[in-house]
Amino acid sequence: MQRSSTPAGQDLEAISRNGGVFRRMASRIPTYMTDLRENPAWLPMFLLARTIPFRKAHWLTAKPAAIVSRTRDSMFGDLKADAIATELKRSGIYPGLKLPNAIIEGIARFARETPCFGNFDRKLEFLPQDHQEAERLFRRAILSGHHYERVLKCDAAIAVQQDPLLLEVARHYLGDGAKLITTRTWWSFPTSSPSDAELSRASFKFHFDLDDWRMLKFFFYLSDVDEEAGPHVYVRGSHNRRRLKHQLTLLVGHPAHEVVGFYGQQNVMTLTGGAGTGFVEDPFGFHMGTPAKTKPRLMMEVGFGVSKPSRRRFHGEPVVR
Incomplete structure (x- = not known):
């Protein structure tokens, strides 16, 4: 994996503009209210988990991971979960993962052949190779295409989700109660005319995740990602x-x-690499996705937490259905 510092210049500032933030917050109120009705424990997490004192207090409740013998081999070879967790505690990110070729090919084939939903909207459904036609049909720029629950029909994706190393790392880092909460694949598409509102989405500016008190997310590139293909950016130590x-x-x-x-320019990492490149991060650290400029990016995420996931909607879906 190639890593580089990212300048705090006009490009990042354009990505990180704040336009329409209060409109976005207002539009999420129905979702927040439904989250609260489903799980009353969501509200104290949402309000308090953004503060360091309350987060540290919650981390004190984590039980150390019990020593469990691995019953099957990992596709990631002999990587040590405890060593990865140690680096995560120090910097918030570990960039040394690599998927096998057969897994890359399996997920990429699924992603090419399965319709996705554009801009988190289930009304915008299309095959990824029809992206430009979909923009013309729906008369709007489409920056992303998510598969939502359809990814659970992809055997290669499930193999990654269930690989023993991922749970071992999560248990060493989050504590013995770590559990799988998310699995998703999505495309990021280059588009010629994104609006300010579309570019001002939180994922395209530096942000931190508040899905749970304690979280860990594994990311994998399923296509080659260079500086022009929407690389992920992480700020070391900000977790x-x-x-x-x-x-x-x-x-x-x-x-x-x-x-x-x-947090310092020296701590800003831009993660590029070939298909199969993977990394794991604490998403409470500041991070962002950057818009794909010249070619689509296909990515997979497997997330772990300590609380129960939402039953109503698939991860990443911002609307109440």
Whole structure:
């Protein structure tokens, strides 16, 4: 995997613009209310897990991982879960994962042949190779295409989800109660005319995730990703230190100049690499996806947490159905 520092210049600032943030928050209120009705414990997590003192208090409840003998081999070879967890505790990210070719080919084939949903909207359904035609048909820029629950029909994706190393790392890092909460695949598409509102989505600005008190996410590129194909960006060390201003707000996304200025340019990692490149991160650290500029990016995520996942909607789906 290739890693590089990312300049805090005009490109990142354009990605990190704040336009329409209050409209987006207002549009999520029905989803938040339904989350609360389904799981009353969601509200204290949503309000308090963004603060370092309450997060540290919750981490104290984590039970050490019990020593369990592995019953089958991992597709990732002899990587040590405890060593990966140690690096995660230090920097928030471990970039040394690699998928086997057969798994890459299996997931990529599924993703090419399975219709996806554009811009998190189930009304925008199309095959990925028909992206430009879909933009003309739906008369809007389409930056992403998610498969949602359809990924659970992909044997290669399930093999990654169930690989013993992933759960071992999660248990060593999050504690013995770590559990699988998300599996998803999605496309990021280059488009010639994205609107400011589309580019100002939280995923395209520095942000942190608040899906749970304690989280861990594995990411895998299923296509070659260079600087022009929407690489993932992570700020090392930002998972365990947080500017007070970034704790005392309901916003999770913040401008690039604020994030880079406080946490340091030297800690900003841009992750590029060939198909199969993988990394695992604590998503409470500041991170972002960047828009694909010249070619589509196919990506997979497997996430772990300590609380029960939502029953109503698939991960990443921002609407109440």
